[in-house]
Amino acid sequence: MKKELSAIEAKYEAQKIAFGPMYFQSVVALRDLGILQYISENRKGVSIANIIENVNVSEYGVTLLLEAAEILGVVEIEHDIVRISKIGFFLLKDEMTRVNMNFMKDVCYLGASHMTESIVNGKPEGLKELGNWPTIYEGLSILPEPAKTSWFEFDHYYSDNAFPDALKIVFAKKPKMLFDIGGNTGKWSFACCDHDADVRIKILDLPVQLNVARANATERGLLDRIDFHAINLLDTTQKIPQGADVIWMSQFLDCFSKEQIVAILENAFQAASENTTLYILEPFFDNQNYPAAHYSLVATSLYFTIMANGNSKMYRIGVMKELVCQAGFEVVNTYPLIGDSYHTILECRKKA
Structure with missing residues (x-):
């Protein structure tokens, strides 16, 4: 049987859904800016100051993304030393995760805001973010990049x-x-x-x-x-x-x-x-x-x-x-x- 959540736990889970899109994009940025890769190369841990010095991202940007990553369990931070977690490892190295994340980012993310009207109308209303076709299949061979690559992968x-x-x-x-x-x-x-x-x-x-x-x-x-x-x-x-x-x-x-x-x-x-x-x-x-x-x-x-x-x-x-x-x-x-x-x-x- 599933454990019954307390009201406090349920409210926290609800916030994960409410802020989910923001946290998703923060991890994408952490990956695409090379921050997560740099942390993974230093298995014993690396200081925040060292990260800032080596990834060509501002102190503000690095700090912001690491705070989000710590919340998500992507990294672990103790006494200003950052280590990649198992979750972070899979986000960086696992092929299934890479393919899924790129597909969501490049193909689905903008269109997801049209979920309600898609359900109501029975049409892919989010597709307009990529092109003017009745379904995605007519446009597969001419999808804009990086959506095309991510779709086929x-x-x-x-x-x-x-x-x-x-x-x-x-x-x-x-x-x-x-x-x-x-x-x-x-x-x-x-x-x-x-x-x-x-x-x-x-x-x-x-x-x-x-x-x-x-x-x-x-x-x-x-x-x-x-x-x-x-x-x-x-x-x-x-x-x-x-x-x-x-x-x-x-x-x-x-x-x-x-x-x-x-x-x-x-x-x-x-x-x-x-x-x-x-x-x-x-x-x-x-x-x-x-x-x-x-x-x-x-x-x-x-x-x-x-x-x-x-x-x-x-x-x-x-x-x-x-x-x-x-x-x-x-x-x-x-x-x-x-x-x-x-x-x-x-x-x-x-x-x-």
Whole structure:
């Protein structure tokens, strides 16, 4: 059971939420100004005066940021000697934390102020802070920097670790034709080509994304093995073609509402034969080993609300399985938390 907070403790927790944005930006500044790095290089501790002398930041700035960092437990200060804490270490050295922080800072932070209107309108009202598109997907290849870099680093971090084990699962039956739905920059398709010299790929995505994937495929000399099919899967008149041994959806369905997911899966259903296997790769937030992953994935749902499309989220595994069944498929195998990743694969086939 959770410990019941006292009124004083609850009030303190409430202040953490109230001042959260300020403290977040203070840690970003501490990192980006090199202060946290300098402290970490002096494991036995370093004086505040020494920090001021060596980081090219004013006494006022250093003092201000260290006071905030001490409150957050990012550093420990005793007798004017500063040491980095375990929390500070992860903020500085942990890849997951770096990717998440940059994504929040560069992609989501300004847009987060539009949370209320995004919820009310069912649209990503915060996206206007980055560009004038109905959803972020139309603008991915032309996002301003540093948002573009941070978005793709975030996306790849939460998928690339799953690829090695996913390839073993998908290619166990030696498929000849694989459809990569929502193929984005083509990373999964390229991994498939590296894994199996005989497989053919068709990437299906919005035209603006296919331009990026095609350029990347050209650079890798893979145009003889990868085809491109422009499609807007929110337009139900546009059909997924037939002929796939495998239909692959990696971190794709979480970009849509439940109703849209069913419609997309019904489109896949009409394209699939009785021998086609549909694989869905998703990081389900209720199927994680560690609280940091659960916490991060729920926060990602808020990104979908304010920046992506206003109506999608990270899902529970049971919800996704229900949507799969509504579209006419059945889940024949579940591969939870494959490899060193946060992902589960649902292997689906048409119901008999």
